[in-house]
Amino acid sequence: MSSTADLDLVVNGERVTAPARPGDTLLDVLRGPLGLTGAKAGCREGECGACTVLLDGLAVNACLTLAWTCAGREVVTVEGLSRDGVLSPVQRAFVDAWAVQCGFCTPGMVLQATALLARNPDPTPEEARRGIEGNLCRCTGYGRIVEAIRAAAAAGRANP
């Protein structure tokens, strides 16, 4: 209940200003004043990965990241992946592979997979599994998700 100040961020390529308190997490600011509810509060203690976003290109748990440490930095949320109604290659692959059931872990998974493919465009199945080890899914058993990551990688090689 402490007072807020204006926090400047670049979110999904746009400069934004949001009121933030000293103790707010990036997840609080995204879901609250910015209305970007794609990032989910699955546990708020960094265990489930449902809040995963990209911070300067790296996947982080938004629930463990203090908002003020992000001042001036670039944040990408799931809302920033698709443009003009066109899904990103990873999103497309998640849809096509049926890598989505209840979908609550999906935004975090999609961003984690996006970060993985940015640093390793051709992961082995083992590397794909390691890449998402911090993201829990209760529905899929991860098989379709790994399949989607591999398919997105293949699509990326076909259309670099």
Add this chain to the structure above:
Amino acid sequence: MSESTRPRGAVGAPIPKLDAPERVTGRIRYIHEIGLPRMLHGAVLRAEVPHARIVRVDTSRALSLPGVRAVLTGADVPLVPFGHGRDNTALKADFVRCIRDEVAAVAADTEEIAREACRRIRVEYEPLPAIFDPEEAARPGALRVWPEREDNLAFNYHYDHGDVAAGEAESDAVVEGTYRLHYVTHACLGTSGIVAAFDSDGRLTLHSVTQVPFLYRRDMSRIVGVPPEHIRVIQAAIGGGFGSKLDIYPYEPIAIFLARATGRPVRILFDRGEEFRDSPTRQPAIVHLRSGARRDGTLTFRTARLLLDNGAHTSWGATTPFVMMQTFSSLYRVPHAAFDAEVVYTHNPYAGSFRGYGNLQATFPIEVQLDELAESLGIDPLELRLRNAQVPGEVTGQGLVFQSCGLAECLRTAAAASGWEEKRRAYAQAGEGPLRRGIGMASMVHTGGGAKIYHSDGCGTVLTVDDFGSVTLVTGATEIGQGSETVLAQIAAEELGIPVDRFTVVNSDTQVKPWDVGVHASRTTFIAGNAARMAANKARRKLLDAAAEQLGVPAGDLEIRDGDVVRASDGKVLTDVGRVVRKLHFATRYDVVTTTAYYEPPSAMQDPGFKGNVSPTYSFATHVVEVEVDVETGVIRPLRVTAVHDAGRVINPLGALGQVEGGVAMGLGYAMTEDLVIREGRVLNGSFRDYKLFTAPEMPEVDVRWVETADPDGPFGAKGIGEAPAICIAPAVVNAVYQATGRRFRSLPLRPERVALELARGEGEE
């Protein structure tokens, strides 16, 4: 319908989940994203001691906190008992009987204020002695959880068929053992929640995550005193169900009471700690099982005595014996069987329904004991199972009719695909060094089309073909992520001849959708699928009649393909369904193409002895698990799972694959890692850090195969698949670990520290 059974391409196609784009973009709205103007935030204060008299509740320090709009205690709300045992209330006024009992609730401007206000409420308790061990609670003279009752026995169940004594007399081998099944929890990624709002007429809208919206409305009406017809249930996107949302839990009426007290909408959301501590669990069980066989492996009898911990209040966990006894009576051919279960009150938390509904707890002892029986007879476990597997058309001792049954083929396919014979032989030689391998199998039977526990197990559908050839399918069925909207659209698309991409499925509002029992008992594909097919068939006939009239040709000469009306003989396109509907609106009959259907399965309510064909069909599966055990550290690594399922005709191979892979992960968790530790009534590990789900790198390769029996009553031959994949993993793991180590575990989970300790204790049995 003969020509319409001809596949047109929608059924059996790997069509992506229709609502997946909404989910991968983060646009779909879960309960956490439902907000209403002037909405308040609720929080619940729960008991700090497992059994106590509430002496005094002082809410003054909560009420004085700025932003607090209402504080309620048991003195402020109607205490209408609810739940299967009518022994729970929204708030508790006089006594608390388990640690999750709800004592007070707050509505405030923010969630933070509401939770802070709860911390400021002072409750004076007079602690009372408590009882946590179900075996102790079952003894005569034990401390009673409900003093007004004679004893702690909440429910008991007896079932039998044949003559167990005669069966035992015919046996060449008899084995028996006691098996203990532990607490696990659903751990849905999306935590629970509700938004309750009254309108100016006193009508109530609930944004809910319930899996049973119509029963919910009926039961909630009684608890909160609003006529059911004045309750509208709108289901938010559900972030995981697995049975956890099959009952009403106290936080839900509490939200309604807070909304009533403040005149404003109220939202209550669980945090992760509450989700672990204050949600229902899977029913724990102590099972004493005894079974016998002839020298050739023919099963002779099976008797089971079960003790179930009911906790302090009754939710669906207490009714799991109803499903368990189907497995005890009918998993393999058993001529003589008896089953007794006692459910006793304790001061522990209470169990609800959880994917498989007791079947994991029943299949585990049976399948572990079958291996023991096989060993004592010197028969391969596969051979023993094949010898006793049912065939299509069999009626079991309980009266379950297996009109389609691929159990034997599941066993054979799983053995072939897993390399059963070679591996079984190879691993029989104990290896050198600490790493030992083993391979084990287990099978299961489960309802494949609901369970008739109410007078109807039906589902309604309303289907409209509009003037541009699009289809709106309004189904009573509920989507919890399993893909029902896609499967139902595929079934209707196949019947109609209109492609799936022209479908919109509406399934989340009781004001709009027709009645349905709910999403449980693996019933949606079968029951809602048949309802969708019936409605589509009516629409198709109406479209063809109208087209015939418009074109001046006999309806029998026409077909609908890909949204076009074609000449059946050569496929020539004559018109399209949109045009047919437009003409119907404007020119010919002034009519619409909107059809309704209600499908009631040909299943029966069981008699008082629990006999009768409770489901219209049954699904079967065999799982083979290969493990590597480090006998020094106790770490078990599952190497490969072969999962073979008879779910009838597979409507969507991708969606079905996802069900199996997800069920295998959940089943492996039950077997190896998941353990909700409850001591003296308290959950000690309420976080994902301490409650261990399988992660992606820990998952083994899962080889999924289908035995596609065509069920005569299933929509295009389909049966249910939702629960089956979680059911028979654990016994297969234990059987594999036995081959690897010579240690037969009779309780779960096989966590490394426990396995290492047991193995260090030397040879023999647990």
